[in-house]
Structure formats: C-alpha cells, structure tokens
Amino acid sequence: SDSYSLLILPGDGIGPEVMAEVVKVIDWFGANRGMSFDIQHGLVGGSSYDAHGTPLTDETMAKAQSVDAVLLGAVGGTQYDSLDFSVKPERGLLRLRKEMDLYANLRPAQCFDALADFSSLKREVVAGLDILIVRELTSGVYFGEPRGIHSDDNNPDNEGGRVGINTQRYTSGEIRRVARSAFELARRRSNRVCSMEKANVMESGILWREEVQWVHDNEYPDVELSHMYADNGAMQLVRKPRQFDVIVTDNLFGDLLSDAAAMLTGSLGMLPSASLGAPMANGRPKALYEPVHGSAPDIAGQGKANPIACILSFAMALRYSFDQGDAAAELERAVERVLADGARTADLMGPEGGTPLSTSEMGDRIVAAL
Amino acid sequence: SDSYSLLILPGDGIGPEVMAEVVKVIDWFGANRGMSFDIQHGLVGGSSYDAHGTPLTDETMAKAQSVDAVLLGAVGGTQYDSLDFSVKPERGLLRLRKEMDLYANLRPAQCFDALADFSSLKREVVAGLDILIVRELTSGVYFGEPRGIHSDDNNPDNEGGRVGINTQRYTSGEIRRVARSAFELARRRSNRVCSMEKANVMESGILWREEVQWVHDNEYPDVELSHMYADNGAMQLVRKPRQFDVIVTDNLFGDLLSDAAAMLTGSLGMLPSASLGAPMANGRPKALYEPVHGSAPDIAGQGKANPIACILSFAMALRYSFDQGDAAAELERAVERVLADGARTADLMGPEGGTPLSTSEMGDRIVAAL
Ligand SMILES: CC(C)[C@H](C(=O)O)[C@@H](O)C(=O)O
Ligand SMILES: CC(C)[C@H](C(=O)O)[C@@H](O)C(=O)O
Numbered sequence: 135s136d137s138y139s140l141l142i143l144p145g146d147g148i149g150p151e152v153m154a155e156v157v158k159v160i161d162w163f164g165a166n167r168g169m170s171f172d173i174q175h176g177l178v179g180g181s182s183y184d185a186h187g188t189p190l191t192d193e194t195m196a197k198a199q200s201v202d203a204v205l206l207g208a209v210g211g212t213q214y215d216s217l218d219f220s221v222k223p224e225r226g227l228l229r230l231r232k233e234m235d236l237y238a239n240l241r242p243a244q245c246f247d248a249l250a251d252f253s254s255l256k257r258e259v260v261a262g263l264d265i266l267i268v269r270e271l272t273s274g275v276y277f278g279e280p281r282g283i284h285s286d287d288n289n290p291d292n293e294g295g296r297v298g299i300n301t302q303r304y305t306s307g308e309i310r311r312v313a314r315s316a317f318e319l320a321r322r323r324s325n326r327v328c329s330m331e332k333a334n335v336m337e338s339g340i341l342w343r344e345e346v347q348w349v350h351d352n353e354y355p356d357v358e359l360s361h362m363y364a365d366n367g368a369m370q371l372v373r374k375p376r377q378f379d380v381i382v383t384d385n386l387f388g389d390l391l392s393d394a395a396a397m398l399t400g401s402l403g404m405l406p407s408a409s410l411g412a413p414m415a416n417g418r419p420k421a422l423y424e425p426v427h428g429s430a431p432d433i434a435g436q437g438k439a440n441p442i443a444c445i446l447s448f449a450m451a452l453r454y455s456f457d458q459g460d461a462a463a464e465l466e467r468a469v470e471r472v473l474a475d476g477a478r479t480a481d482l483m484g485p486e487g488g489t490p491l492s493t494s495e496m497g498d499r500i501v502a503a504l
Numbered sequence: 505s506d507s508y509s510l511l512i513l514p515g516d517g518i519g520p521e522v523m524a525e526v527v528k529v530i531d532w533f534g535a536n537r538g539m540s541f542d543i544q545h546g547l548v549g550g551s552s553y554d555a556h557g558t559p560l561t562d563e564t565m566a567k568a569q570s571v572d573a574v575l576l577g578a579v580g581g582t583q584y585d586s587l588d589f590s591v592k593p594e595r596g597l598l599r600l601r602k603e604m605d606l607y608a609n610l611r612p613a614q615c616f617d618a619l620a621d622f623s624s625l626k627r628e629v630v631a632g633l634d635i636l637i638v639r640e641l642t643s644g645v646y647f648g649e650p651r652g653i654h655s656d657d658n659n660p661d662n663e664g665g666r667v668g669i670n671t672q673r674y675t676s677g678e679i680r681r682v683a684r685s686a687f688e689l690a691r692r693r694s695n696r697v698c699s700m701e702k703a704n705v706m707e708s709g710i711l712w713r714e715e716v717q718w719v720h721d722n723e724y725p726d727v728e729l730s731h732m733y734a735d736n737g738a739m740q741l742v743r744k745p746r747q748f749d750v751i752v753t754d755n756l757f758g759d760l761l762s763d764a765a766a767m768l769t770g771s772l773g774m775l776p777s778a779s780l781g782a783p784m785a786n787g788r789p790k791a792l793y794e795p796v797h798g799s800a801p802d803i804a805g806q807g808k809a810n811p812i813a814c815i816l817s818f819a820m821a822l823r824y825s826f827d828q829g830d831a832a833a834e835l836e837r838a839v840e841r842v843l844a845d846g847a848r849t850a851d852l853m854g855p856e857g858g859t860p861l862s863t864s865e866m867g868d869r870i871v872a873a874l
Contacts, residue, residue: 210704219710254626255626255742256626259624281706281707283708292675292676292677293676293681294679294680297674297711299672301669302669302670303667303668303669304667305656305662305664305667306656306662306668307661307662308662310663310664334594335646336645336670337651337669337670339668339670340653340668341666341667348664364759364760366763368760368763368767369772372742372767373624389734390760391760393736394738394741394764397742397743398742
C-alpha cells in the first residue's frame with residue numbers, strides 16, 4: 135500500500151523542464167522512503183495538439199482516471215493563440231478537471247520568509263502570510279450552458295450583430311461539497327473560513343452564501359464562518375491579507391482572487407496547487423497537482439525556470455493523495471533549507487545580482503538537502 | 505449655458521455626511537466661478553426603502569433622467585441585509601445605472617504623493633500611480649437573463665435541490681461603445697489601452713476581445729492596444745501597477761479589478777468615479793458621479809468620514825459633464841494642497857497619531873484652499 139501510480143503530464147513551455155526536477159525528487163522518495171511509484175507519461179495542451187490534433191486524447195484521459203495522482207506542468211503558448219477555442223491548450227486542462235470531477239482546487243498562498251522582500255507589498259504586510267484558497271473547479275461560468283457566440287442580426291440596436299453568452303450555474307450540491315472541503319481544511323489550520331461571492335448582485339451568489347451557511351450550521355458549527363463580497367475580498371487581500379485563513383469561492387472568482395493572492399507572496403515560482411475530487415475505490419481522492427504559474431513561453435527551454443512550485447505540488451500529492459504527511463513536510467523543509475542557504479533561480483534574484491542556479495541545479499540542491 | 509442641473513442622492517451610511525461637504529464646494533463654484541446650479545435632492549438605497557418601501561422611486565428615477573448630472577453618496581447598510589433581493593439598497597443604484605444606460609464607468613486609481621505610505625504596497629511600486637479603469641456598467645452578468653434560484657428537486661444528484669443561475673451576455677454593440685470610451689480617454693492620457701477578459705475560458709470573452717480589437721483597428725489604430733486574461737490582470741495590478749494606463753473590462757471583472765486597483769493606492773477615501781452614458785439633447789452625457797468607497801455603516805454619523813472621494817467626484821462632474829476642465833483642475837489642486845499641508849481625516853492618520861479633522865473640517869479646509 136506504499137505503492138502509488140502516477141501520470142506525469144509535463145505539458146507546454148517550461149512544463150517539461152520543471153517536471154524533470156520533480157522526477158528526481160520522486161526517485162529520491164522511491165529510493166529512500168520505502169515508497170514505490172508506478173509512473174506513466176503523457177501529453178496535454180499544445181504538445182498534445184501538436185502530436186495528436188487535440189489538447190487531450192481519450193487514452194490520456196482514461197489513464198488520468200485510473201491513476202492515484204496526476205502531476206501536470208503547465209499548458210499554453212503564444213503559438214496556439216490562433217487555434218479554435220475547442221482545441222486550445224486550456225481545453226485539455228479543463229477536460230481533465232471536469233471529467234475527473236476535481237471540484238476542490240486548493241491554492242495555498244504562502245510567503246516564504248527568505249523571499250518576503252520579493253513581494254511588491256511591504257514586508258510587514260506579507261511576512262508569515264499563510265492563506266489557503268479553496269476554489270470550486272468543475273462548475274460555474276467555466277462550464278455552464280448555454281454558451282457561445284451567436285449572430286444577432288435582427289437586432290438593429292446591436293452594431294456588430296453578434297452576442298456572446300456564458301452561463302453561471304451552480305447547484306446547491308456543488309456548493310455544499312466544496313464548502314465541506316473548505317471546512318475540513320480549516321479544522322486542520324486556524325479554523326476560519328471566509329466565503330466570497332457577489333450575493334448583492336447575483337442570485338447564484340445568494341445560493342452560494344446560503345448553502346455555505348447551511349453546511350456550516352449543520353455540520354461545522356465549530357468553524358468560524360464569515361461572508362464577504364468578492365470585490366471587497368479583492369480589496370482586503372491587498373490591504374490586509376493575513377486576516378484570512380481559508381477562503382472558499384467559486385470557479386471564476388477563485389481564478390482571479392487566487393492569482394492576486396499568489397502575487398502577494400512575491401514568489402509565483404514557489405506556489406503549488408492541488409485539485410481534488412471524490413474518493414476512488416482505494417480511498418484516495420481523484421487528484422491532479424500543478425504549479426500555480428503558467429507555461430512561461432518566454433523563458434521555456436533555457437533552463438531558467440524555477441522548479442520549486444512543481445516540486446511543492448508533489449509535496450501536496452504526498453500529503454493529500456498518499457497520506458504521507460511526514461514525507462511532505464520533509465520535502466517542504468528541504469525546500470526551505472535550500473532557500474535559506476541562498477539558492478536562487480533567476481526569478482528569485484534580487485537587485486544585488488549574482489549568478490542564478492539553473493532549473494536542474496535547483497532540483498539537485500533540493501534532492502541533496504533531502 | 506454655465507447653468508447646470510444636479511440631482512443629489514446622498515444615500516445611506518456616511519453618504520449624507522460626505523455629500524454635505526460637496527454642497528459647500530458646489531456653492532463655492534456657484535459664488536466664485538460664474539456657474540449656476542439648479543439642485544434637487546432625493547433618496548436612494550436603504551434611506552429610500554425606509555421612506556417609500558423601494559430603494560428608488562419612479563419619481564426619483566425620472567428626475568435622474570432629466571438632470572445634467574446625478575451626484576450619489578453611497579448605498580447599503582447591515583440593517584438591510586435581510587431584505588429581499590429585489591428591494592436591497594443596491595437595486596436602487598443598479599436601476600439608475602441601467603435605466604440611464606450609463607455604460608462607461610470611469611474609475612481612476614491614483615496614488616497621492618502625500619499618502620503613498622498608506623498603501624500596503626511599497627512606495628516605489630505605487631508612487632505616481634495613475635491608471636484609469638473603464639468598466640462596462642450596464643450589461644454582463646449583472647443584468648443578463650435568465651437569472652434566479654430555482655428548485656431542482658428531480659435531480660437526485662443535487663443535494664439541497666436548488667440551482668442558482670446568472671447569465672453573462674454581451675452584444676458586440678455593447679462592447680464597442682465602451683471600447684470607444686476607453687480609446688477616447690486613452691488619447692487624452694498616455695494613449696495605451698489594456699483590455700481584460702477570460703477569452704481562454706469564456707466565449708463572451710472571445711467576443712469581447714474581438715470587438716475591442718475591431719474598434720481599435722478601424723477607429724483608433726493610433727492607440728496602443730494589448731489584451732490580458734483577467735486573472736493575470738489581477739496579478740499584474742499587484743505586481744507592477746504602473747505598467748497600465750487605461751484598462752477596459754466588463755462589468756464583473758471591472759468590479760473586482762477596480763476595487764483591487766483602488767486599494768493599491770492606500771487611500772480609498774480619496775477615489776472618485778464617473779458613470780457616463782450617451783449624450784443628451786443638450787450635448788452633455790447622461791452622468792452619475794459617486795465615490796468608490798461604500799457607505800461605511802461602522803462610522804456613519806460620527807463625523808469621521810473622509811469627504812474627499814465625494815468632492816473629487818464632483819470634480820469629475822465639472823470635467824465630464826460641464827466641460828469645465830479648468831475648474832476641475834482647480835478643485836483637484838485645492839485637495840492636493842490641503843493634503844500637502846497635512847490635513848488628515850481619521851482614515852488618513854499614520855501611526856504617529858495626532859488629532860484627525862472631522863468630515864466638515866476637511867470640507868471647510870478644501871473650500872478655504874479654493
Ligand atoms: C489556464 C486556465 C484555463 C486556468 C483557469 O482559468 O482556470 C488558469 O488560469 C488557472 O487558474 O488554472
Ligand atoms: C454596491 C454594488 C452593487 C456595486 C457593484 O457591484 O457594482 C459596487 O460594488 C460598485 O462597484 O459600485
């Protein structure tokens with residue numbers, strides 16, 4: 135039972151480079167911590183489109199459904215900008231999320247002490263920051279029907295003659311299950327959840343607020359729950375981010391708010407994420423792990439990328455998929471130690487300069503620190 | 505023709521207090537700059553609900569349609585939280601926006617030099633910040649149909665048995681007209697527009713991007729146009745806000761992004777906004793001016809509120825409704841001078857302490873500086 139199956143999808147841009155370092159880390163845990171990994175590889179995003187004409191093949195989708203955890207690098211690239219919506223790199227990622235039903239996206243925004251000065255925010259505002267955004271990932275305006283661009287030619291008031299439609303749609307059940315994830319996680323942290331929506335403007339926001347409150351009152355009355363309008367949430371994240379512990383919000387608000395929160399820390403290259411679904415037959419949740427950063431086409435293939443976000447995503451896999459909390463902490467400590475020793479990739483270089491480590495040098499340092 | 509009709513809607517919370525200071529300023533311009541103002545007063549939001557059972561009466565709506573400019577304080581308060589959605593204070597404001605067809609919401613985020621240290625961001629990141637967010641204000645998910653909360657009892661998978669729906673709907677014409685506003689404004693500034701959407705996920709975002717590009721290519725090829733995904737936009741606003749000049753975005757993204765941008769400046773109590781529609785018979789645009797801050801029920805009635813955002817909203821009225829750019833600049837300079845002299849309301853007090861000015865003392869200082 136210390137044997138785990140993994141599907142590695144390096145994706146596009148810097149994805150393959152950073153994933154190569156994760157493999158070194160996986161090998162170390164295999165060799166030194168009595169775990170055994172059964173690893174498969176596959177394509178997703180633009181690299182899959184280039185090879186197969188689709189950003190995700192049915193074969194890869196089936197593999198993703200069958201493994202204990204999927205590790206993903208990043209998708210996207212400017213060369214795919216003109217592709218049709220239905221085959222854009224992002225569709226591969228969205229298909230994985232939807233068909234694996236990964237409804238809870240965990241995005242920690244943590245400020246590493248050694249890196250606090252990289253934040254555009256004042257040190258005293260972000261030092262020690264440790265918040266967890268739980269974003270609903272399989273519903274809302276990302277997936278709601280009807281959607282599309284239609285002709286509106288019969289409307290003389292509509293210069294241009296087209297109309298674009300998307301639908302924000304949430305069921306109470308979809309809201310309740312992600313709320314439960316947030317409350318569970320809060321219990322293992324500071325026991326506080328702040329739920330964000332626009333209930334003053336959107337009925338789907340009213341339903342969101344009511345259902346989160348219902349789950350709280352009926353199942354988690356011990357957790358402190360507050361509600362905030364999402365625009366105020368965006369403000370408060372900038373003003374005083376440490377007021378938050380766990381934030382739970384919908385797919386679209388979560389997209390913006392988690393990116394803003396990530397940027398507060400000043401070190402996007404450091405931030406992992408986990409996307410979790412329902413338990414499988416073996417008790418492990420359906421799961422996909424990926425760094426918060428994107429594919430960074432501008433630096434791809436140059437050995438400049440920071441592999442830490444992707445490595446820390448594997449630490450989340452150890453914790454949430456394999457119940458190996460000690461091993462996860464061991465890996466996280468190794469990363470902290472390496473940073474405290476001054477190891478820096480190009481994105482972490484201060485104005486004082488110096489020679490940055492390459493992607494693979496950083497990976498080697500972390501393995502050495504383990 | 506230097507005669508202007510105004511409808512003043514103080515609204516709720518601190519609205520009446522700050523609006524009282526605006527009236528002093530209006531009186532000064534009437535007495536000293538050869539303008540004459542025909543002022544009517546009305547209720548909106550909770551105060552209208554309390555008096556009439558609706559957050560905006562038809563009479564007040566009709567007045568708003570007939571004047572040169574509406575000045576609004578703020579709406580909302582915790583005592584109205586349990587009201588039905590249809591009569592919440594916000595509905596009064598949303599009705600004004602929709603029926604006056606105020607499609608272009610101008611939200612400057614400007615960092616005042618004397619106040620740069622109030623920002624949670626580093627001084628070097630925000631000093632001199634001067635961006636203008638142009639938010640579409642009459643369409644999108646705020647107003648799209650179908651909307652509402654429905655029963656979903658026949659769906660056994662839906663624990664809770666309800667579904668909440670909102671519709672994001674944009675016509676090409678709605679996008680083009682707000683894009684034109686943004687390009688026009690950019691020409692009077694640094695000539696750069698960044699348009700934000702989620703075209704990688706939403707078809708309405710694809711339409712947004714295409715129509716903004718169309719207006720650019722056909723009518724404003726001289727303005728520099730870029731496109732950015734809204735999540736990246738939220739990041740970039742935190743990371744390096746001065747990279748932007750004019751940002752144009754939809755109603756919902758604009759709500760979050762403009763609040764985040766406002767908070768970057770560190771002085772929410774300073775930020776005005778203008779909401780503009782099509783020209784009326786007299787050539788002036790339909791217009792409503794209001795501070796970006798809310799009704800702040802926690803400090804209402806205590807004389808602690810900062811009236812500057814509301815006063816600067818009147819400066820925007822001078823500029824955009826009355827074509828009195830010189831008078832607007834005169835008022836803005838008076839505010840800057842008063843701040844440079846150290847005048848501070850409670851929200852602007854630093855850790856060094858001191859005695860803050862009251863709302864009306866600040867208003868008096870500004871009138872004295874004029
Ligand atoms: C790549 C894109 C489809 C995706 C999203 O919008 O969810 C990304 O921004 C994210 O946050 O993971
Ligand atoms: C009060 C509320 C309806 C409003 C909005 O969501 O537009 C406010 O947040 C704003 O930005 O003006």
